[in-house]
Amino acid sequence: MTPTTADGLAKLGPVEPGGVHSFGAQTHPADGNCGFIVTTREKAKELSADPKLEIQILSYGFSRAKKGFMAAAPVPAAEMALRNAGVTVKDLKAAKTHSPFVVNDIYMSRMMGMDVNWMNNYGNSMIYGHPQGPTAGRLIIELIEELAMLGGGYGLWAGCAAGDTGAAMVFKVG
Numbered sequence: 001m002t003p004t005t006a007d008g009l010a011k012l013g014p015v016e017p018g019g020v021h022s023f024g025a026q027t028h029p030a031d032g033n034c035g036f037i038v039t040t041r042e043k044a045k046e047l048s049a050d051p052k053l054e055i056q057i058l059s060y061g062f063s064r065a066k067k068g069f070m071a072a073a074p075v076p077a078a079e080m081a082l083r084n085a086g087v088t089v090k091d092l093k094a095a096k097t098h099s100p101f102v103v104n105d106i107y108m109s110r111m112m113g114m115d116v117n118w119m120n121n122y123g124n125s126m127i128y129g130h131p132q133g134p135t136a137g138r139l140i141i142e143l144i145e146e147l148a149m150l151g152g153g154y155g156l157w158a159g160c161a162a163g164d165t166g167a168a169m170v171f172k173v174g
Contacts, residue, residue, distance in 0.1 A: 034137025053148055056172040059084035065164040071104040073166030074158040075111045085170040087154050094146045095119045096139040098159030108158065122146060140169070147173035 044051045061080030065073035097105050109116035143155045152174020160166050
């Protein structure tokens with residue numbers, strides 16, 4: 001990692017003329033993979049697996065933002081997922097966002113009424129890198145682990161994807 005300062009980052013101009021994203025505020029490219037096995041408790045026992053947690057996927061949402069406004073895309077997806085689950089932001093014990101730029105997390109926190117310092121307590125895609133699939137999977141696993149450490153409850157994962165689209169899922173642990 002290259003040492004830097006806030007002053008050094010401030011000198012970096014936007015990636016595109018008139019834009020808000022700089023090379024100092026975006027994820028690094030990363031390779032990797034992540035997989036899940038989603039099944040019922042009964043099937044897990046049949047396969048001699050020992051499930052440690054009861055996890056429910058309560059709902060999901062998808063959205064598309066106006067072209068060029070990728071930062072906005074996860075917000076309607078998250079609102080849809082929360083509404084479909086019958087859960088509010090105040091009900092959440094944890095939230096993870098997957099976005100390739102810092103501004104996306106700031107926008108989401110403001111639009112959803114969440115403290116940006118509360119989201120992504122144990123890291124986000126800015127740390128882990130991009131592409132979407134592996135990072136999203138890792139963040140979902142961390143969200144579930146965080147909910148377990150907190151004694152269970154509701155959690156939200158939301159992220160943006162190619163083509164100015166957004167996706168979100170609401171989980172319940174316990």
